[in-house]
Amino acid sequence: MNYVTLGRTGLQVNKNGFGALPVQRVSMDEAKKLLRKAYENGIRFFDTARAYSDSEEKIGEALQDVRDRIVITTKTMSTTVDGFWKDLETSLTLLKTDYIDIYQFHNPSFCPVPEDGSGLYEAMAEAKKQGKIRFIGITNHRAPVAKEAVQSGLYDTLQFPFSYLAGKPDLELVRLCRNRNVGFIAMKALSGGLIRRSDAAYAYLNQFDNVLPIWGIQRESELDEFLYYQDNIPCMTEELEEFIRQEREDLSGDFCRGCGYCLPCPARIDIPTCARMSLLLRRAPSERFLSQDGQAKMKRIEDCVHCNHCVSHCPYQLNTPELLQKNLEDYRTFL
Numbered sequence: 001m002n003y004v005t006l007g008r009t010g011l012q013v014n015k016n017g018f019g020a021l022p023v024q025r026v027s028m029d030e031a032k033k034l035l036r037k038a039y040e041n042g043i044r045f046f047d048t049a050r051a052y053s054d055s056e057e058k059i060g061e062a063l064q065d066v067r068d069r070i071v072i073t074t075k076t077m078s079t080t081v082d083g084f085w086k087d088l089e090t091s092l093t094l095l096k097t098d099y100i101d102i103y104q105f106h107n108p109s110f111c112p113v114p115e116d117g118s119g120l121y122e123a124m125a126e127a128k129k130q131g132k133i134r135f136i137g138i139t140n141h142r143a144p145v146a147k148e149a150v151q152s153g154l155y156d157t158l159q160f161p162f163s164y165l166a167g168k169p170d171l172e173l174v175r176l177c178r179n180r181n182v183g184f185i186a187m188k189a190l191s192g193g194l195i196r197r198s199d200a201a202y203a204y205l206n207q208f209d210n211v212l213p214i215w216g217i218q219r220e221s222e223l224d225e226f227l228y229y230q231d232n233i234p235c236m237t238e239e240l241e242e243f244i245r246q247e248r249e250d251l252s253g254d255f256c257r258g259c260g261y262c263l264p265c266p267a268r269i270d271i272p273t274c275a276r277m278s279l280l281l282r283r284a285p286s287e288r289f290l291s292q293d294g295q296a297k298m299k300r301i302e303d304c305v306h307c308n309h310c311v312s313h314c315p316y317q318l319n320t321p322e323l324l325q326k327n328l329e330d331y332r333t334f335l
């Protein structure tokens with residue numbers, strides 16, 4: 001089993017983190033079974049968020065008796081000090097704990113710093129002083145915000161999308177975190193479902209000794225896959241290198257990562273699915289997407305009112321309405 005130390009936090013965990021966003025989609029019993037199995041097989045890092053509906057509650061129910069043996073990280077999206085405290089208290093209650101190991105600002109559009117007028121960083125510092133959180137983290141999809149946070153010296157960890165599709169700026173961020181002793185937590189290691197070979201994803205991330213990948217896990221078969229890799233670490237072979245090279249070629253350019261930060265859409269378009277439809281149809285079993293439900297979902301693209309909400313919220317600066325339209329045209333060729 002490989003271990004990773006999260007920068008200046010000194011927290012050392014199995015290099016296999018549990019991303020608990022998807023457990024909100026399964027029942028309490030299924031979630032408890034998954035989380036418990038993960039723990040019993042050596043996973044010690046559990047990442048959730050106030051925004052992931054009942055994910056925190058499920059972690060609290062499943063792991064309260066082993067609280068002192070695990071690392072729990074959660075997040076707040078609040079932009080006000082009152083909201084910050086309300087979120088923190090709710091998270092503590094639902095997680096059935098009196099402290100959060102790493103409390104993270106959840107993808108803020110700016111990097112909170114002391115005296116910026118928002119009061120958010122001061123609230124973090126106060127929460128730490130009160131012992132309600134141990135370390136201060138930030139998650140982001142925007143490289144400039146992430147870089148500013150790491151360089152500020154104010155954050156103990158950064159959570160950022162990182163996979164074998166990463167470009168030069170992402171690699172620089174990983175290096176910067178190492179140099180500044182900031183823990184790097186890699187999200188979207190499967191690029192929101194577009195990366196199909198978990199062994200390739202695992203082997204790639206395993207090359208970075210300061211990176212902790214968190215895998216979004218919803219099914220037992222997915223958990224089993226990552227548990228298997230703990231003792232059978234996939235190596236970067238020539239075959240995998242060639243596979244990744246081909247993947248980078250296929251997935252180059254502007255593509256939707258499925259992060260969902262553009263939601264809600266007033267026309268009720270499921271943007272993370274619809275804006276990736278062309279890729280999903282070619283990279284996953286297509287029946288589900290071509291069903292009556294799938295067709296109704298895609299037809300909603302015609303209802304776009306061009307409000308620009310998605311464009312202004314997309315961290316990848318995508319022209320989402322244009323991308324949706326292209327996907328719709330392509331989709332129709334499959335019918």
Ligand code: SF4
Nearest residue numbers: 265304305307308310
């Ligand atoms: S521009 Fe269209 S797709 Fe984007 S949020 Fe507005 S209605 Fe939805």
Ligand code: SF4
Nearest residue numbers: 256257259260262314
């Ligand atoms: S359009 Fe942008 S914000 Fe919306 S899901 Fe795709 S990458 Fe994320």
